Amino acid sequence: MQNNRLMKEYREISRGKRDPEISLRLENENSLLRWHAVLQGPPGTPYEGGRFELKIACTSTYPLTPPQVRFVTNVFHPNVLFKTGEICLDILKEDAWTPAWTLQSVCRAVTALLSSPEADSPLNCDAGNLIRSGDVRGFASMAQMYTQLHAMASSEPGCVPSCERT
Amino acid sequence: MADDESEMLFDNSCDDASDAEEDDDDYSEFEQPSLAQAPRPFRCLRPDDLREMQAAAVKRVAETLCCEPSDATVLLRSFKWDAERVISSYFENPEGVLEKAGVCGSSNRAVIDAAAAQPYQCPICLEMVTAFSALGCGHRACTPCYSAYVGHKIDDEGTAAVRARCPLVKCRVQLTDALVNALATDAQRARYAVYLERAFVDDHPRLAWCPAPSCTHAILMVQPADGAPLTGAARVACACGEVFCFACLRDDHSPATCEQLRLWLIKCKDDSETYNWLQANTRACPACKTSVEKSGGCNHMTCRHASCGHEWCWVCAGPWKEHSGNFYTCNRFKETDDEEVKRKDLSKAALERYLHYYSRYINHHSSLMLEEKTRQAMEDKIAEMQALGSNWLDGQYLKEATESLIACRHALQYTYVYAFYLPADNHKELFQMAQRDLEMTTEDLSAEIEKPVEQIVRLTVLHHQQMSERRLANLFNAVEAHRVAEAQAALEAAHVPGALSRPQSQA
Ligand SMILES: [Zn+2]
Ligand SMILES: [Zn+2]
Ligand SMILES: [Zn+2]
Ligand SMILES: [Zn+2]
Numbered sequence: 001m002q003n004n005r006l007m008k009e010y011r012e013i014s015r016g017k018r019d020p021e022i023s024l025r026l027e028n029e030n031s032l033l034r035w036h037a038v039l040q041g042p043p044g045t046p047y048e049g050g051r052f053e054l055k056i057a058c059t060s061t062y063p064l065t066p067p068q069v070r071f072v073t074n075v076f077h078p079n080v081l082f083k084t085g086e087i088c089l090d091i092l093k094e095d096a097w098t099p100a101w102t103l104q105s106v107c108r109a110v111t112a113l114l115s116s117p118e119a120d121s122p123l124n125c126d127a128g129n130l131i132r133s134g135d136v137r138g139f140a141s142m143a144q145m146y147t148q149l150h151a152m153a154s155s156e157p158g159c160v161p162s163c164e165r166t
Numbered sequence: 167m168a169d170d171e172s173e174m175l176f177d178n179s180c181d182d183a184s185d186a187e188e189d190d191d192d193y194s195e196f197e198q199p200s201l202a203q204a205p206r207p208f209r210c211l212r213p214d215d216l217r218e219m220q221a222a223a224v225k226r227v228a229e230t231l232c233c234e235p236s237d238a239t240v241l242l243r244s245f246k247w248d249a250e251r252v253i254s255s256y257f258e259n260p261e262g263v264l265e266k267a268g269v270c271g272s273s274n275r276a277v278i279d280a281a282a283a284q285p286y287q288c289p290i291c292l293e294m295v296t297a298f299s300a301l302g303c304g305h306r307a308c309t310p311c312y313s314a315y316v317g318h319k320i321d322d323e324g325t326a327a328v329r330a331r332c333p334l335v336k337c338r339v340q341l342t343d344a345l346v347n348a349l350a351t352d353a354q355r356a357r358y359a360v361y362l363e364r365a366f367v368d369d370h371p372r373l374a375w376c377p378a379p380s381c382t383h384a385i386l387m388v389q390p391a392d393g394a395p396l397t398g399a400a401r402v403a404c405a406c407g408e409v410f411c412f413a414c415l416r417d418d419h420s421p422a423t424c425e426q427l428r429l430w431l432i433k434c435k436d437d438s439e440t441y442n443w444l445q446a447n448t449r450a451c452p453a454c455k456t457s458v459e460k461s462g463g464c465n466h467m468t469c470r471h472a473s474c475g476h477e478w479c480w481v482c483a484g485p486w487k488e489h490s491g492n493f494y495t496c497n498r499f500k501e502t503d504d505e506e507v508k509r510k511d512l513s514k515a516a517l518e519r520y521l522h523y524y525s526r527y528i529n530h531h532s533s534l535m536l537e538e539k540t541r542q543a544m545e546d547k548i549a550e551m552q553a554l555g556s557n558w559l560d561g562q563y564l565k566e567a568t569e570s571l572i573a574c575r576h577a578l579q580y581t582y583v584y585a586f587y588l589p590a591d592n593h594k595e596l597f598q599m600a601q602r603d604l605e606m607t608t609e610d611l612s613a614e615i616e617k618p619v620e621q622i623v624r625l626t627v628l629h630h631q632q633m634s635e636r637r638l639a640n641l642f643n644a645v646e647a648h649r650v651a652e653a654q655a656a657l658e659a660a661h662v663p664g665a666l667s668r669p670q671s672q673a
Contacts, residue, residue, distance in 0.1 A: 098315075105335070
């Protein structure tokens with residue numbers, strides 16, 4: 001059933017039934033378990049205009065168990081660990097996950113997380129503290145700076161020492 | 167019929183007539199609280215009893231609310247198995263209760279493996295199908311997918327399977343045991359039944375599993391007559407012999423409170439490196455420096471070195487002769503009044519103070535570690551007595567004395583935890599006197615039964631044993647009296663603010 005399910009998702013995605021702001025593809029044609037996604041930064045957020053890459057790894061028990069999802073692009077966001085791209089999102093955890101989620105809807109949930117950060121369970125404490133202290137503008141300008149630095153096609157991912165915060 | 171049926175089955179001796187509600191602000195009356203020293207009533211339940219108790223609660227709710235037993239189970243789970251609260255809350259706000267618990271109303275039944283009129287897309291395998299199963303919420307999935315979902319919850323998520331929900335995204339309806347049992351394999355069904363039972367005990371505030379590794383019993387605390395919630399430590403004994411604290415599931419730690427023990431254990435863990443030496447089982451004789459090994463639990467050490475024979479106390483290394491009668495002061499930490507010394511090094515004083523209590527705590531504790539050895543030694547002694555011509559029954563008093571000794575040591579170790587957290591006041595003075603008395607007779611008893619067989623005098627053993635038991639009871643009475651007095655004072659302060667403000671308004 002698992003592989004059938006991934007095959008089904010693969011077919012639906014290649015048939016073009018997709019969101020314009022999400023592009024999902026197999027990492028390579030040999031495995032249905034590894035995926036690569038690109039999300040468009042949601043408009044009206046500090047991530048607008050950015051291209052955010054995700055790596056998705058399913059296990060053979062997918063969709064009974066959630067896939068592992070992490071950002072490849074560096075993101076300044078309270079629920080994303082800056083260094084590793086690890087994401088804190090309830091639906092990706094065993095107890096809130098249900099097999100009715102698909103890779104597409106997971107990507108949509110991650111996009112939604114970009115729009116509405118959860119400052120109370122921060123993986124990135126700097127980002128979380130900015131929001132919690134009410135400095136939304138400070139947070140937005142930091143997030144925007146990192147978006148320009150890492151998620152905009154025009155800029156080369158250069159190494160800025162101060163970005164190595166976690 | 168307002169009584170909890172599940173309770174009625176098991177409790178027939180629950181008539182606690184303590185009238186704590188007397189509003190008498192006449193404080194000239196000196197009524198000593200009765201110190202029955204009765205432990206809070208509890209029952210040991212076998213797996214069958216637990217099933218029966220659970221079934222009774224489900225039946226009560228299902229019959230009163232006219233709902234499916236499996237829905238009643240979900241409702242009860244979300245109300246911590248308080249059937250009466252389920253019922254009264256339901257009649258107040260049926261929709262709210264159902265929604266909160268994740269139950270569908272009785273008009274929406276679960277469907278198991280039916281055929282849909284029109285093909286639909288199964289949200290799990292994404293195929294177009296007609297066969298489906300659904301909970302009362304009507305969210306369909308094809309039966310093989312639903313079974314795989316249910317099976318995965320049971321096989322891979324342990325007890326959490328009990329709280330699994332409808333597989334549809336964001337639907338909060340709980341899986342019912344009826345649906346699970348219809349879709350799971352035999353092995354999964356069996357495991358699910360175990361999880362249900364575990365969750366029942368875990369969720370029920372007055373139930374706790376016996377912590378003994380292979381024991382399957384649970385302890386049920388009887389509901390107090392006034393419905394007051396359970397608070398604080400409670401010593402309970404399982405039918406398997408395990409004695410533990412109901413509130414924290416740790417070793418019975420009376421007279422210390424759960425919180426005191428928790429803080430104490432953290433403190434000990436933090437400081438353990440520093441005080442490891444205290445646990446070492448050999449020490450040098452203070453007189454001749456020959457190392458002496460502590461073999462039994464007794465603190466009265468006698469140097470075996472030829473010509474020395476010095477007698478000393480294992481704990482404080484002082485001469486043993488200062489440890490009899492009123493000279494026995496080993497249990498007290500002398501808080502110094504010298505202001506200069508106090509100012510000089512407060513942290514050192516704190517450390518010394520802790521060390522004082524800790525060394526005495528750990529000493530009784532490690533004596534207890536030798537418990538099994540002590541029991542075995544006693545068996546050997548009884549056998550030896552038989553060989554010397556007395557019959558087996560004659561030796562049994564030694565066994566009883568050993569059990570008394572163990573009980574006293576057990577309590578003594580925690581008296582140091584209790585005393586450590588006591589403020590220096592009258593009660594502490596009294597408590598430490600009772601503690602000292604108990605410690606003295608306990609050591610006497612220990613010394614007597616550790617003698618070679620031919621030197622043991624039965625009457626002496628019995629005397630020390632009786633003294634120990636009496637002093638143990640005295641100590642607990644003192645603690646209980648203090649607790650009751652403090653609780654009453656707190657109650658008066660809270661309920662009669664007038665009594666407190668009266669003198670002020672006169673001034
Ligand atoms: Zn299906
Ligand atoms: Zn549902
Ligand atoms: Zn037991
Ligand atoms: Zn406790």
